[in-house]
Amino acid sequence: MSTSHSPYSDLPQFPESMWRDTAKLPTFPALDQDIQTEVAVIGAGITGITTAYLLAREGFKVVLADMNQVLEGTTGYTTAKVTTQHGLVYDKLIKHFSEKEARLYYESNQEGLALIRELVGKHNMDCQFKEQDAYLYADNEKDLKELRKEWKAYEKLKLPGQWVESIPLPIPVLGAIVVKNQAQFHPLEYLKALLEDFIAHGGTVYEHTTLEDQADDHNGKLALKTLEGHTITCDYAVSGSHFPFFDGGELFFTKLHAERSYVVAGIPETSYSGGMYLSSGSNVRSIRSAEWDGQTVILYGGEGHKTGQGICTIKHYENLEQFGGELLGLKSIPYRWSAQDLFTLDGVPYIGPLSDKHPNVFVATGFGKWGMTNGTLAALMIRDQIQNKENRYTNVYTPSRFKLNPNSLKTLVVQGADTAQELISGKIDILHRKAEELKPDEGALVRYDGKKAAAYRNSDGELYIVDATCTHMGCEVEWNEGERSWDCPCHGSRFNVQGAVLEGPAIEPLPNVKKFS
Ligand code: FES
Numbered sequence: 001m002s003t004s005h006s007p008y009s010d011l012p013q014f015p016e017s018m019w020r021d022t023a024k025l026p027t028f029p030a031l032d033q034d035i036q037t038e039v040a041v042i043g044a045g046i047t048g049i050t051t052a053y054l055l056a057r058e059g060f061k062v063v064l065a066d067m068n069q070v071l072e073g074t075t076g077y078t079t080a081k082v083t084t085q086h087g088l089v090y091d092k093l094i095k096h097f098s099e100k101e102a103r104l105y106y107e108s109n110q111e112g113l114a115l116i117r118e119l120v121g122k123h124n125m126d127c128q129f130k131e132q133d134a135y136l137y138a139d140n141e142k143d144l145k146e147l148r149k150e151w152k153a154y155e156k157l158k159l160p161g162q163w164v165e166s167i168p169l170p171i172p173v174l175g176a177i178v179v180k181n182q183a184q185f186h187p188l189e190y191l192k193a194l195l196e197d198f199i200a201h202g203g204t205v206y207e208h209t210t211l212e213d214q215a216d217d218h219n220g221k222l223a224l225k226t227l228e229g230h231t232i233t234c235d236y237a238v239s240g241s242h243f244p245f246f247d248g249g250e251l252f253f254t255k256l257h258a259e260r261s262y263v264v265a266g267i268p269e270t271s272y273s274g275g276m277y278l279s280s281g282s283n284v285r286s287i288r289s290a291e292w293d294g295q296t297v298i299l300y301g302g303e304g305h306k307t308g309q310g311i312c313t314i315k316h317y318e319n320l321e322q323f324g325g326e327l328l329g330l331k332s333i334p335y336r337w338s339a340q341d342l343f344t345l346d347g348v349p350y351i352g353p354l355s356d357k358h359p360n361v362f363v364a365t366g367f368g369k370w371g372m373t374n375g376t377l378a379a380l381m382i383r384d385q386i387q388n389k390e391n392r393y394t395n396v397y398t399p400s401r402f403k404l405n406p407n408s409l410k411t412l413v414v415q416g417a418d419t420a421q422e423l424i425s426g427k428i429d430i431l432h433r434k435a436e437e438l439k440p441d442e443g444a445l446v447r448y449d450g451k452k453a454a455a456y457r458n459s460d461g462e463l464y465i466v467d468a469t470c471t472h473m474g475c476e477v478e479w480n481e482g483e484r485s486w487d488c489p490c491h492g493s494r495f496n497v498q499g500a501v502l503e504g505p506a507i508e509p510l511p512n513v514k515k516f517s
Helices: 018-022 046-057 090-096 099-122 141-157 187-200 313-328 371-386 406-428
Strands: 039-042 062-065 130-138 162-164 175-184 204-206 216-218 221-225 231-234 236-239 256-268 276-279 285-292 295-306 330-344 350-353 361-365 442-448 451-457 463-467 478-480 485-487 501-503 512-516
Touching: 018 187, 018 285, 018 330, 039 046, 039 221, 039 231, 046 062, 046 187, 046 371, 062 231, 090 099, 090 141, 099 141, 099 175, 099 187, 099 371, 130 141, 141 175, 175 285, 187 204, 221 236, 236 371, 256 313, 295 313, 313 330, 350 371, 361 371, 442 478
Parallel strands: 039 062, 039 236, 062 204, 130 276, 236 361
Antiparallel strands: 130 175, 162 175, 216 221, 221 231, 256 295, 256 330, 276 285, 285 295, 350 361, 442 451, 451 463, 463 512, 478 485
């Protein structure tokens, strides 16, 4: 049973993204035949839609396909900050790579920001696009030390920014870096406009179309197979899905890990003075405003953790409510939601051709929560790469770079150990619960028919029991109370209570054991 202790009586029972609830998105059919195209883009989030838009405008015949609905993945659940200020990133990049590569990371994301700004103007979009100052702040001595190192990196790289001693919010900070002319928007209104333009330029969209882990080469063409048994024959395939739909032997699940984070959208009691904010310590707090129903709503984000691991997920929402309540007061909370994002071993996304062996399959993933600029940048890079045009960022982001520096090696070892631990511990858990004992709106791992199973009873009393073994590589799923989903702690696959895949790398559902009415 849901155990929220929130004092807000109007709180929605189920999490729902404000972006998804307020944008009227079109729907599209599932692919039901074999087709041919020049480019197949898989994954209809910001990366996939922007890539499809740019390539269609270059005259390519493009098909865009998604395993769920368009914009139902992370893009529909982002905080939608459009900025080159990605937390404490530049100091790390200088240390792990070089000043040159750190500067290229900045310039490339600045190009992503500039393209978003340009397209908003070009298509005269009504998408709440607003220039904002972005603040990265420290409110304790430990974080201040790290923030000062980041400021040194800004100075070394000659990045636009300013050191300030206070911020416009009532947070007693010890220091902050402010970057002007950054932006925020309604991501789905923006992408809906790109989608419409894509279709007007001859693009085709399919929803509920899941690609298998295959991209066979047939006489210079790629043959992509759907789970439903249809084939997309194409010259180029672009993966804008989180885990690349085609792994090509690159073992992406060892080079990426999934994290969830949370957003609470609250109507404040006191006025908001503008700006976008991010705390620089490990207990991240992200703040920005938006417009909703004629009012200013503040989005409080943070509470990141590895998928399928950590405390009861409802607690994360409660922590953000408390933070927002103490900061500006909270009259009400019309929305709250969570998102999942992938992180690479070295903190830089993987963008470009999958490998030398598969030069016509392109991937873009691992944006580490900065998908607005990184996803747009990925679309620009892949547009150039498909046309064999030189792109000066190729080497920085190449998916096959995988530098085994001490830091990435450490991350790889930790992630591998984490996965192995989850594989073992999930199997030996002793279960005392029985499915029949579950109360309305309660989910738990139970013993059923002598085996471990994942059971949920909905508010109408219906009981769903599915196999608890993740169909990706066999870890045991965990109950996510906040989202009412089964989440895999190994590589972040998520399933709904009936077993359907919400997020990959898994593509097959959890087998249905039983549904009782
Ligand atoms: Fe890999 Fe579940 S996501 S085993």
